[in-house]
Amino acid sequence: MVGMKSSTCAEEDRMDKKYFFFDIDNTLAVWPDGTIPESAQYSLEYLQDTGHHVALATGRLQADAMRFAKMAKTPNFVADGGYSITKDYEVQWMQGMDRDRCVQYLKYLTSHNVPWGVTHKNEFVRITPYESVLAWDPKWEKIKNEVVPDLVPEDIEHFYKVYAFITEEEEQRRGIVHMTKDLIRYGEGCILFEPMDKAYGIRKMIDGFGASYQDVIVFGDGYNDLSMFRPDWLNIAMGNGRDALKEKADYVTASCYDDGIYKALQHFGFIPKQF
Numbered sequence: 001m002v003g004m005k006s007s008t009c010a011e012e013d014r015m016d017k018k019y020f021f022f023d024i025d026n027t028l029a030v031w032p033d034g035t036i037p038e039s040a041q042y043s044l045e046y047l048q049d050t051g052h053h054v055a056l057a058t059g060r061l062q063a064d065a066m067r068f069a070k071m072a073k074t075p076n077f078v079a080d081g082g083y084s085i086t087k088d089y090e091v092q093w094m095q096g097m098d099r100d101r102c103v104q105y106l107k108y109l110t111s112h113n114v115p116w117g118v119t120h121k122n123e124f125v126r127i128t129p130y131e132s133v134l135a136w137d138p139k140w141e142k143i144k145n146e147v148v149p150d151l152v153p154e155d156i157e158h159f160y161k162v163y164a165f166i167t168e169e170e171e172q173r174r175g176i177v178h179m180t181k182d183l184i185r186y187g188e189g190c191i192l193f194e195p196m197d198k199a200y201g202i203r204k205m206i207d208g209f210g211a212s213y214q215d216v217i218v219f220g221d222g223y224n225d226l227s228m229f230r231p232d233w234l235n236i237a238m239g240n241g242r243d244a245l246k247e248k249a250d251y252v253t254a255s256c257y258d259d260g261i262y263k264a265l266q267h268f269g270f271i272p273k274q275f
Helices: 007-016 038-049 062-072 099-111 131-135 168-174 198-209 223-228 243-248 260-267
Strands: 019-022 053-057 077-079 084-087 090-094 116-119 125-128 144-147 161-164 191-193 216-220 234-237
Touching: 019 198, 038 053, 038 260, 053 062, 053 198, 062 077, 062 084, 077 198, 084 198, 099 116, 099 161, 125 161, 131 144, 198 216, 198 223, 216 223, 223 243, 234 243
Parallel strands: 019 053, 019 216, 053 077, 125 144, 216 234
Antiparallel strands: 077 084, 084 090, 116 125, 116 161, 161 191
8 A cells, every 4th residue: 555664664664773872961962061063963853753762871860861851852861870761751760879878878978077968859959968068069060959957868768869078189088988989070079979870771761662782872971871881782982982981882983072973873874974
């Protein structure tokens, strides 16, 4: 019949469909202003228009990733470092970090007089019992601090992000031991802990689609993308990425501000030459 594909053609289309996952900061968008290069936005729309699955894979809080997803017109994404899945702009699943571990760590920081804060819900809020945290206010951060004077770790139910406010020099001088080596130096005088297992969220999303891991293609640049680079699928590192990530990559493209995403997609034949 006219307008209908044969079962063979439909099967070929299904087999050719790829599942692209893009980190945000310094991969899809230039940090810290979050602008998406024209070539990258064109690439996202072209991939979606030609039947591929396009999603974000970010360490950002789900609510933060949602703002960016709407700007980038990507309704599906893995956020919270692999600990949340959103489809069609609706949260499907979200979990925090191990509560007992976080509580014990914050009790340790308290006993060593190290100020701390926690993002405990899916909002741009960080609660802390320390007034001193208000002084840490970099221009690029959008989270609102709320001081709760009598807050103790045991009062907190969910831990989506944990912050320790201490300089690297003071940390070494005092011998502060952190709950994990997977940490982010979040500007001067702050250490951020968040889930770092993007591959977990990607696999969970792919399993939900009933697709093959072999059809997955990921793009990243930073340390928190190391968990996303797996032998199961194609791994593409940005030219501005960390050396450790480039070493794990199957292909290294140009930087995010030099049309890196578009150039990689063009290299692999997923997109025609346009720029």
